[in-house]
Amino acid sequence: MSLNTNTWNRLRYTLYLPIYDLIADRIFRKYRKRSVELLKAKPDDSILLLGAGTGLDLPYLQGYINLTAIDITPGMITKLQQRAEKLKIPVDARVMNGQQLEFEDNSFDAIVAHLILAVIPDPLTCIKEVERVLKPGGTVIVFDKFLPDGQRPTIVRRLFNQIANTLFSDINRSIGAIVSDTNLTIELNEPAALNGTFRLVRLRK
Template identity: 55%
Template sequence: MKRFVALATRFNRWRYTLYSPVYDLVAGLFVEQRRRAIALLGPRPDDKVLIVGAGSGLDLDFLLSQRSLTAIDITPAMIAKLKSRAGKLGVDIDARVMDAQRMDFPDAHFDVVVLHLILAVVPDPLACIREVERVLKPGGRAVVFDKFLPDGKRPGLVRWLANPIARLVATDINRRLADILSATALVKVHDEDAGFGGFFRIVLLRK
């Protein structure tokens, strides 16, 4: 398992380096979902905010009044794009290349965490969510925007067959959020349809 995770993490870095020049053309389509998710999260201006698997920084547009922003991503090319976007927006951000499955932050360090399109991408989502729980302060909140299989459901044959290819080029389409959350004591306080017939969800979690 450890070897698979290490290999898949290296693969992710490689393919997101490849995608980085055109990434915004696709991920930039989710403007309304990002706006809604961050509105639900409702960070106060002084909250310490962590964006996990931050990509090119498309969430920054909705975090302009935050005074303490940190972003991590495994792909240096994405972090470079994020820093360039932050510069243009005049946003001060601590952006680092870091593995979401093994974060280099102290316990209980952040008030809020943004998890957009990352839990279905990291090879080990349980490790990632445990790290989110660890770095969140007690009472802290995390918002998830991603695609999931409904809790308790098994994938149909087509979806099951399509998943290896989906995972290779983009993202796992057969993960269940309840399975991921079961690795933690995080509490789901809100869950809503975020498009594609409920395939995409916006979920608010509390520690």
């Protein structure tokens, strides 16, 4: 039985809120910047930030005028709105479940999925929602930690994952398996933080 549920995520990310930026800002800055470069979006493209957290990606999205951000944790969205105001970046920010997006089919040109596919309880449902709301030809940029495709986690890793998955994020997911039930194609998969444990992956619909 997994404790990784939406209710638990909402609770723990509310508790992590005061220290979240200390942990997730400095070490990932370089990759957030690179991710936006790889997205190759136009300034007026409609871009969805999925599981957007406190909005640590916003400093790299200055000049983009059609941003939407969703997260299941209300406190995260409040902090994101404050950051957006400070940076004078227009963002339509909403509390929403990434496994049940309240958007029409084909709504977005691009989707940014940073540190969410390894956290969300059901990444397969989430990626199908991503595929649904993305326009044909649209791009998804994923930044997260993944096992190499086809690699089976060791028993120690599976045991440790009981804790990791509950408190931080799942360490045994692979991007190939997550997208395998969609028509999204993996266009690029480059090593990022922690010697390539974290990856930057670009998907195309």
